[in-house]
Amino acid sequence: xxxxxxxxxxxxxxxxxxDVHALGPVSxxxxxGDFLCVLGPTGCxxxxxxxxxxxxxxxxxxxxxxxxxxxxxxxxxxYVYQQGALFPWMTVRSNIEFPLRAAGMNRSARREEVETMxxxxxxxxxxxxxxxxxxxxxxxxxxxxxCLVMRPDLLLMDEPFSSxxxxxxxxxxxxxxxxxxxASTTVVFVTHNIEEAVYLAEKVVVLGHRPGQIVRRETxxxxxxxxxxxxxxxxxxxxxxxxxxxxxxxx
Amino acid sequence: MEVVGTLLDKLEFDTPxxxxxxxxxxxxxxxxxxxIEKHRREVxxxxxxxxxxxxxTGIDSVPAVVLYGFFKELRRxxxxxxxxxxxxxxxxxxxxxxxxxxxxxxxxxxxSFREVVEAFGSSGYEFAMMIVSLTRFxxxxxxxxxxxxxxxxxxxxxxxxxxxxxxxxxxxPIVAVLNWLLGVVLxxxxxxxxxxxxxxxxxxxxxxxxxxxxxxxxxxxxxVAGRSGSAYAAEIGTMQVREEVDALRVMxxxxxxxxxxxxxxxxLMVMPFLVLLANLSGIFGxxxxxxxxxxxxxxxxxxxxxxxxxxxDIIWGMLKSIVYAVIIANVGSFMGMKVRGGxxxxxxxxxxxxxxxxxxxxxxxxxxxxxxxxIRPGLSM
Numbered sequence: 136x137x138x139x140x141x142x143x144x145x146x147x148x149x150x151x152x153x154d155v156h157a158l159g160p161v162s163x164x165x166x167x168g169d170f171l172c173v174l175g176p177t178g179c180x181x182x183x184x185x186x187x188x189x190x191x192x193x194x195x196x197x198x199x200x201x202x203x204x205x206x207x208x209x210x211x212x213x214y215v216y217q218q219g220a221l222f223p224w225m226t227v228r229s230n231i232e233f234p235l236r237a238a239g240m241n242r243s244a245r246r247e248e249v250e251t252m253x254x255x256x257x258x259x260x261x262x263x264x265x266x267x268x269x270x271x272x273x274x275x276x277x278x279x280x281x282c283l284v285m286r287p288d289l290l291l292m293d294e295p296f297s298s299x300x301x302x303x304x305x306x307x308x309x310x311x312x313x314x315x316x317x318a319s320t321t322v323v324f325v326t327h328n329i330e331e332a333v334y335l336a337e338k339v340v341v342l343g344h345r346p347g348q349i350v351r352r353e354t355x356x357x358x359x360x361x362x363x364x365x366x367x368x369x370x371x372x373x374x375x376x377x378x379x380x381x382x383x384x385x386x
Numbered sequence: 387m388e389v390v391g392t393l394l395d396k397l398e399f400d401t402p403x404x405x406x407x408x409x410x411x412x413x414x415x416x417x418x419x420x421x422i423e424k425h426r427r428e429v430x431x432x433x434x435x436x437x438x439x440x441x442x443t444g445i446d447s448v449p450a451v452v453l454y455g456f457f458k459e460l461r462r463x464x465x466x467x468x469x470x471x472x473x474x475x476x477x478x479x480x481x482x483x484x485x486x487x488x489x490x491x492x493x494x495x496x497x498s499f500r501e502v503v504e505a506f507g508s509s510g511y512e513f514a515m516m517i518v519s520l521t522r523f524x525x526x527x528x529x530x531x532x533x534x535x536x537x538x539x540x541x542x543x544x545x546x547x548x549x550x551x552x553x554x555x556x557x558x559p560i561v562a563v564l565n566w567l568l569g570v571v572l573x574x575x576x577x578x579x580x581x582x583x584x585x586x587x588x589x590x591x592x593x594x595x596x597x598x599x600x601x602x603x604x605x606x607x608x609x610v611a612g613r614s615g616s617a618y619a620a621e622i623g624t625m626q627v628r629e630e631v632d633a634l635r636v637m638x639x640x641x642x643x644x645x646x647x648x649x650x651x652x653x654l655m656v657m658p659f660l661v662l663l664a665n666l667s668g669i670f671g672x673x674x675x676x677x678x679x680x681x682x683x684x685x686x687x688x689x690x691x692x693x694x695x696x697x698x699d700i701i702w703g704m705l706k707s708i709v710y711a712v713i714i715a716n717v718g719s720f721m722g723m724k725v726r727g728g729x730x731x732x733x734x735x736x737x738x739x740x741x742x743x744x745x746x747x748x749x750x751x752x753x754x755x756x757x758x759x760x761i762r763p764g765l766s767m
Contacts, residue, residue: 189636214636220629234637285637 175342213282554656569671591694622722
């Protein structure tokens with residue numbers, strides 16, 4: 136089975152001030168190589184969902200079946216965080232090299248992979264700089280490279296472009312779609328930005344307010360290359376916007 | 387506007403009276419509030435309010451609650467409030483509101499004791515839970531440590547050396563100076579008291595025992611907890627806030643062997659020598675106090691000290707410091723790992739790390755002293 140299956144997943148945080156039911160129950164499947172956007176208002180449990188899929192949180196009920204890796208090995212998961220989470224004491228090159236070194240790849244193969252990856256994300260000239268010397272957009276490129284270099288079977292992205300300005304964020308959306316098609320990896324991308332979701336995803340699920348449950352599932356059928364100005368694009372946008380409006384009113 | 391119009395039919399204000407006609411309904415709560423807002427100033431100024439229900443037959447609960455709230459506010463401000471000519475239904479609703487209100491007060495008053503007990507219990511429970519998870523943390527670290535010892539090539543020696551420098555080498559001046567000062571003070575004060583009995587030659591023994599058994603190891607541990615325990619908590623806490631710890635975990639790293647064990651290993655290697663240094667500088671301070679203030683020659687001091695101390699005294703302090711090293715490294719890292727949320731949580735974690743590690747160090751010291759009494763020759767009663 137090479138698809139991601141999430142079934143009846145629900146998560147509750149136990150805090151000193153009482154239990155917070157943060158998510159679910161939610162169920163969905165993502166086929167191998169598909170691009171799913173989880174769209175939802177702030178605080179609906181999107182991040183919790185990703186963290187649970189990554190194994191960083193333990194669910195109360197339900198389970199996550201990860202897509203098995205090629206030739207049956209453990210699946211490799213990449214996780215791109217909102218703020219990048221690059222290691223500040225390492226150069227961009229060492230950051231990208233880090234997971235490969237951990238996997239025990241030898242030095243020359245490692246170097247080669249890293250250089251290719253730097254080229255792919257357009258950071259060839261910045262290998263020796265430190266993360267804080269880069270702009271926000273470049274940091275996110277580096278973070279993405281650090282994940283892609285592991286050739287992940289599943290790439291989890293938690294609002295990676297939300298803290299960038301509109302232009303940079305569009306630029307990165309374009310590169311992400313290109314990279315995804317080349318890498319043919321499964322992506323689960325979390326965002327509260329409807330346009331981003333429609334532009335990037337093949338499938339969209341909309342989560343309602345906390346505890347987040349799926350209120351709508353949508354398949355985005357748009358021809359490539361996608362244009363943000365085309366009629367069908369706007370139709371999806373308007374229709375999803377309506378779902379969002381009703382969520383706000385409900386709240 | 388219509389609603390307000392019909393409501394104004396039901397309500398009429400003529401200082402100091404409000405006349406109510408018909409039935410005030412739930413749907414009219416908004417206009418009722420507007421009415422109160424409009425006349426609040428006048429009512430306050432007149433110092434009294436009479437609500438006349440002569441032409442009224444009843445009131446819904448929500449307007450009653452709103453009116454009651456207004457009455458309470460007025461009474462607090464010193465305005466006399468009276469309800470006149472109210473039909474039984476209106477009277478009973480205001481009565482029950484008043485009853486409910488006073489009962490609420492009673493309950494609140496009664497619960498204050500309960501609240502204290504609850505707060506005490508829940509913070510105690512939280513503390514106990516924290517100790518439980520700290521213990522679990524400790525075992526995981528020790529597990530990772532043992533595994534690493536088996537494969538010494540996997541140890542991040544670079545990090546171990548870095549922490550040895552940060553927590554050991556850089557702590558040398560402060561450990562030496564403070565213990566030296568304490569040695570001087572202790573030597574002088576003890577010797578001054580003993581001289582009254584002509585017993586100042588016993589000062590070196592007293593100083594040697596107190597420095598090597600307690601003060602040297604303890605002060606070194608307290609200083610390391612303050613310098614490095616807090617630094618460990620802040621370092622890991624900041625990584626936690628920036629999601630770097632999660633990033634490591636998702637990449638398949640064992641965060642214990644990556645973040646915690648190098649710190650513990652470094653402390654294990656430097657603490658015994660810091661304690662040795664603390665002992666030496668404390669004793670040197672005492673020697674100085676003896677020669678400068680008490681007229682005790684250095685040779686006498688050293689020979690007296692030699693008679694009193696046995697090698698176990700020095701070794702024991704260094705052994706104790708191994709326990710302290712484990713405590714400080716683990717409490718610091720544990721507090722850092724526990725950080726959730728933002729930058730302020732990192733600050734709280736550093737404080738908590740220092741307080742808890744000093745507490746645990748003293749607790750461990752007390753327990754180890756019990757053991758020491760049985761081990762050291764000449765101490766058991």
